[in-house]
Amino acid sequence: MPAMRALLAQLEQRCGWRSLTVDGHGCAQEWRWLDTQADGPATILLPGAVGDGAMFVRTLLALGERMRLIAVTYPALSDPVQLADGLAAVVAHLGLPPGRVAGSSFSAYWLQFYGLRHPQNVTSLVLGNGFVDGTDLAAHPMFERQFVESISAQDLHAQWLARVRATPNAPLQRLQEIMLAERQSPVNLQARFLGVVRSQICPPLPLPDTAITVLDCDDDPLIAPQVRERLRRQYPGARHISLPSGGHYPHVLNPRAYEALLAQPA
Template identity: 85%
Template structure:
């Protein structure tokens, strides 16, 4: 994974914009045609999509965004809108993962004119969905320091067998994602409340999940589908919580097929 990240960053430069005192960063493959924005989940920066960016970046304009240490979904939505305005992008597609699948709903709520389609990947409705997992218990997340939370997750990642996802997460936590950034995202998860109905047509929304996702249990997947019953629902048999890493071909097929 380290080699893939080096290859990606040799090919594409990072860009940044400060919005209300917070730095947003992104990689832009700058291929011709409409842009697709990619948003990572709680762990990692925009380069979590390294496989997708290297595989599709010359055919599709992909903009992989690293969002700042914010937990409020409205602030995140408005910050992304500022990035889109800065780049001069027309309405387009935004693809999310996990925590960003939560706050991306608020982007659709607050900035519907920016959207042609939203992909809510491996997401949830509100913080109660993940509360049974001790690492997403609200009292735990609110009571632990940013540094200790970061150390907990880095220790957990290092204790798992070596594999591409494990290597990518370790690089992100050890070298690229600050404790404050990780803490903000976890606080955003445990404090999350359901988004009001979106002023978007059903056809503009895709709910993506994976049958073997270890973090999003079946009843939570079903709850998000029921939140958007008229949306396109895509369930991959494999891909875990990171289909862009664990089932890249199916994930890339989803991005290259019309939505």
């Protein structure tokens, strides 16, 4: 994995990790982020269940010198309200004006609650490869609710790492392996999986349709066609973008299309 490690090292040398302890809803949790600190409006990037903010390593390196990107690692929380309020605390700490936030998979789910609770912070939400509630992924054996709630954090982490290591060697596989083997704790991974399987539909957002983009990929192996359509129906007036390729991680597997989307004005 030397090439991927080199990219991650280059990113972290250029940006550096910053952190904030957020004390909300009765618990203190650390939030961390990478900030390219370029001029102009900021776009916040949120990873899915696997990995930290550096899952966007290619995006940050490709666009970070000409636009401000802030890739956030969120703590071991499963509740979308806690996550939404924690992100709002980070935004306040950074003194950011209203801006664009792009979520992937699980974070695309709880990002809807950020728009619900903190609409004053939002000019644009990008819901990438997301879902409406936990029933959308229940058919996948690794996201079956009883399984996730009964397995230990260590065993869940070990099983998911084994699945990643069994896939063909490729940039996404190498990135996920580094994340799981070295950077993401079992407790953090389990919290995100619990957030997926326990997720419930978000109430209507107090945002204009033009502020929402629903992004999906035709070849997503996790988000089935009917799940993609259900999220589109949830936001019928939103901008709907379907990429022909990109799998569940278009920022890794179809970076040009993903970067082109972010490069557009929010």
